[in-house]
Amino acid sequence: VRGGLIVPELPDVAVLGTTLERACDRRIVDCTITTAKILSGTSKKGLRDLLIGKRLHGVVRRGKHVVVGLKGRERHLVFHFGMTGSLVVDEEPGSHARLSCRFEDGGTLHYRSQRMLGKIATCKDPESWWRAHGLGPDALDVDWEMFRDRLRGHRGMIKAALMDQSLIAGLGNVYSDEVCYQARIDPGMRVDRLSDKTLNTLYRNMQRILHLAIKRQARVSDLPDTWLLPHRQEGAADPRGHGGTVVKRSIAGRNAYLVPERQQQV
DNA sequence: ACCTATGTTATCGC
């Protein structure tokens, strides 16, 4: 969220999934991969051979991963975006395009990644990929009972648990802070110190925040100004105007932003 | 030149 740079979390990846749908059902006639560094478990030639002549079909998202099928093939394509990845369809990609496909209708699909911390992989089917990588259920597919049960017994901090992709997939550093802020819970609280009532508040805020962020296409400028997200800087005034100040604190090895005056600690 | 931002993984130590 710094300097207009978006680090993809669940809402951003949901938008990228929609972008990828625009690339579906169109025959791929050419494919260029600029660096093998972004590939996992496949090679430039292997991926190129897999894609040329085929059509993408059936986009599935789970947390920050997107999987898409290949029509008439047993293989699926997995996209992960790391901190700087994105997809561009039928537009000029600018710099840092790592995978580029051209369709027979003249359109294009580009996977961009400046820092190359994301990965493109292949898998037999989405389920086997989730299982092999220990990915928890998507945050938007989790109901309240599941949320409570999956967090139960954890002794770490709530922020760390919310970011743990094996518990619940989709929240990163930014949205875990947002959920804690709007639920008015200190992100450093231990999970096992939270009552069911408090956990339920976190759950309901998480659902509401993610749904609204997707509705607004995950664009920071279109999110409510009462959210913490557009105010992630030390010393900023509490966006809900209760006289508090945004503070930066290291929690579970990450930079957490919070308003201590408004977020309950026990 | 140095520091920082982010997601994920690996590793160390309590």
Place this chain on the structure above:
DNA sequence: GGCGATAACATAGG
């Protein structure tokens, strides 16, 4: 074994 802390990865921008 859970958990926190730290470094590694890569790179641009302050």
